[in-house]
Structures are given as structure tokens and as C-alpha cells.
Amino acid sequence: QKEVEQNSGPLSVPEGAIASLNCTYSDRGSQSFFWYRQYSGKSPELIMSIYSNGDKEDGRFTAQLNKASQYVSLLIRDSQPSDSATYLCAVTLKTSYDKVIFGPGTSLSVIP
Amino acid sequence: GAVVSQHPSWVICKSGTSVKIECRSLDFQATTMFWYRQFPKQSLMLMATSNEGSKATYEQGVEKDKFLINHASLTLSTLTVTSAHPEDSSFYICSAKTGPYSNQPQHFGDGTRLSIL
Numbered sequence: 394q395k396e397v398e399q400n401s402g403p404l405s406v407p408e409g410a411i412a413s414l415n416c417t418y419s420d421r422g423s424q425s426f427f428w429y430r431q432y433s434g435k436s437p438e439l440i441m442s443i444y445s446n447g448d449k450e451d452g453r454f455t456a457q458l459n460k461a462s463q464y465v466s467l468l469i470r471d472s473q474p475s476d477s478a479t480y481l482c483a484v485t486l487k488t489s490y491d492k493v494i495f496g497p498g499t500s501l502s503v504i505p
Numbered sequence: 506g507a508v509v510s511q512h513p514s515w516v517i518c519k520s521g522t523s524v525k526i527e528c529r530s531l532d533f534q535a536t537t538m539f540w541y542r543q544f545p546k547q548s549l550m551l552m553a554t555s556n557e558g559s560k561a562t563y564e565q566g567v568e569k570d571k572f573l574i575n576h577a578s579l580t581l582s583t584l585t586v587t588s589a590h591p592e593d594s595s596f597y598i599c600s601a602k603t604g605p606y607s608n609q610p611q612h613f614g615d616g617t618r619l620s621i622l
Contacts, residue, residue, distance in 0.1 A: 424607050424608070425608045425610075427610050429613075435615070435616070436511075436613040436614060436615050437549070437598075437613050438613065439611075439612065442608070442610050444608050481549070483611075485607040491537050491554060491602070491605065491607075492539070492551065492554060493611060495548050495549045495551075496548065497547075498548050
């Protein structure tokens with residue numbers, strides 16, 4: 394089992410719709426979770442971080458965490474073409490709080 | 506805040522050349538920096554963790570003599586790809602954290618695209 398898995402893409406949604414990105418992780422002791430966005434040819438940029446069970450909202454983005462299910466998700470409301478990118482889920486390890494493990498990424502295309 | 510600068514952004518050089526990439530934290534001190542490599546259509550692969558004033562910790566399968574890392578100050582880490590060959594061509598990205606705690610995210614530089622001819 395891979396340490397961090399994400400729903401396989403590519404994911405296509407129409408402009409204005411909600412995009413749902415999912416991530417599961419294997420280390421039950423993980424404490425911190427991050428979502429990064431990476432445009433083609435660019436480096437990742439941090440979108441959201443979440444540490445406690447429940448929802449965390451920031452503008453059009455909502456991160457959801459369920460530690461019991463070892464599941465974290467990112468919802469993008471009112472999707473815009475500029476949201477088209479690869480979204481990376483990153484999870485800290487219980488054994489090494491400095492490092493994060495990145496998932497393979499989900500490619501999102503928002504269709505005008 | 507939390508700006509990480511990486512230089513150069515593009516390198517094209519001949520096989521056998523050594524290439525140095527710099528990673529700087531501009532507005533914070535970074536005791537720990539990370540070096541990643543990313544091949545097309547693939548996710549980030551951690552190469553090594555760079556700690557200020559000590560030896561870097563390399564991930565399994567990464568040749569420490571091939572990829573030399575120096576973290577001489579709290580704001581600068583360098584990666585030197587020694588005797589580079591075409592298979593070393595990749596997108597190299599550094600990141601830094603603002604502190605040692607797990608809830609502090611990594612902030613990434615803009616990356617260096619390395620092409621070995």
C-alpha cells in the first residue's frame with residue numbers, strides 16, 4: 394500500500410462546478426496535512442493546511458479531514474479555468490515530523 | 506512571507522559537467538531544507554533533507570557522491586550535481602520550512618530545469 398494515494402485523474406469539471414479531490418494515507422500517526430497546487434512546469438504552491446478533524450474553509454477552498462478514516466479531501470467551489478492544475482496531497486509522517494510524503498497528484502481541468 | 510528563491514531556473518550543459526543549484530530562504534531562517542526531483546508527469550521525489558551545519562540525510566537510492574548538498578547557513582542550501590549525465594536531466598525543486606514542527610508547511614522555490622546534452 395502506498396503511503397499517500399489520491400484519486401486518479403484527470404478530473405474534468407465545468408466552470409462554476411465543485412471539484413472534489415480525495416486523498417488517503419496509511420500512517421495512522423500522521424498529524425499534519427497539506428494541499429499544494431502545481432501548474433504545469435512550475436513548482437508547488439501551498440493552498441491549505443489542516444490538522445484537526447472536520448472542515449477548514451479558505452475562500453473557495455475547503456479542506457476536510459477524517460483521521461479515523463485516514464482521509465483528507467479538498468473541495469473547490471465555483472471552479473475557474475485558472476484552477477486547472479495538478480493538486481498534491483502531502484502528509485507528515487509520525488516518525489519524521491520534518492518530512493512530508495506527497496501523493497501522486499490529481500490533474501484537474503476546469504472547462505469553460 | 507516565507508519566500509524561497511532558487512537559482513538558476515534553467516541550466517543546459519554538456520555531459521560530464523558539474524552543476525550547482527542554490528536555494529535561499531529570503532525572509533526567514535530555515536534550519537531544514539529539502540531537495541526534490543520531479544520527472545515529467547510524476548510526483549515529487551524527495552532526494553535529501555538538508556540540515557544547517559550538518560550532513561544531509563539522503564533518501565534510499567540517491568547517490569550522495571553524485572548529489573552533493575551543502576547547507577552552510579540558515580538561509581542557503583546548495584545542491585551540486587556532479588559529473589552530470591543525460592539521465593540526470595530533470596526538474597529539481599528545493600523547499601524550506603519556517604520551523605521544526607510538523608504543522609509548519611514547506612515552501613517551495615521556483616525549481617531548476619536541468620538539461621544535460
